[in-house]
Amino acid sequence: MHGHSIGELSRRTGVKVTTIRYYEGRGLLPDPGRTDGGQRRYGDAELDRLSFIAHARQLGFDLDAIAELIALQETPQAAHGDAHRIAKNRITEVRDRIERLRRLEVELVRVLNACDGHSDGQPCRVLHALADHQACRGEH
Amino acid sequence: MHGHSIGELSRRTGVKVTTIRYYEGRGLLPDPGRTDGGQRRYGDAELDRLSFIAHARQLGFDLDAIAELIALQETPQAAHGDAHRIAKNRITEVRDRIERLRRLEVELVRVLNACDGHSDGQPCRVLHALADHQACRGEH
DNA sequence: ATACGACCTACAGCGACTGTAGCTTCAAGG
């Protein structure tokens, strides 16, 4: 038997078996060869491509962006502009997300500090602070 | 006619009409009164609760956590511990997320810098850098 | 009385998987 089984690909890339099949359904992986019994057998090219996908996913690219990047890989010349654009978009997204999360953190700390945790019998002021949107005007 | 229509609640809270009905289905809002014709009519208590939910959602609490916070509001005494725990968990989540995004940003910049964008005819090195998981060991 | 916007229910779809049910196949040990 030559070729890697789907389980072996899974072990080597950390991508779950069901997810690999899902990627195939989405067109990110080609229909691999099959054994007589109908089980998938992969070559090293598929392993490389799956590693690429896994890494790009960890970097937060969505599957459409990854499909586009794969298409660029297949036409190596003149792909710089597109690849750079996709990567730059992603960096911008990440920076925006960080900025928003930082403001969130500030406000969550404010909410938590609204109550000292000791005024027994009184409603917790955290709950009140959560209801109060006035205090965080412009933060989100 | 007394009571607010669902559209009025929507306008006042910024929560879409369909979303308000969805919250009702999820048990976050009570079954409100209805007109003879079957349209929902809300009081101020529902408006307040919806504002609470909207604000908590903006802070990234999931609907289960919000349901728990609402339950705490209804039993004001001794709710401090729970409310603080939920809020602290959220802060921890947000900080983790920021940390991971920061590492992501560093690596995305590395990926983008892998190619100067000018070596025409050669495959773009951004694509290679995306495939190469070795260079970012331990980063994610 | 009519027009028209707002409302109603019920259900399908999104993204990126995950989990389940109920099978079949492969590879190793006896």
Place this chain on the structure above:
DNA sequence: CCTTGAAGCTACAGTCGCTGTAGGTCGTAT
């Protein structure tokens, strides 16, 4: 060669938090 058990197969439902659609009804102003 035969059995066993892990690994594989398909197909479809469920996750989360909505959003959108279809096809109808209601409320209010003129």
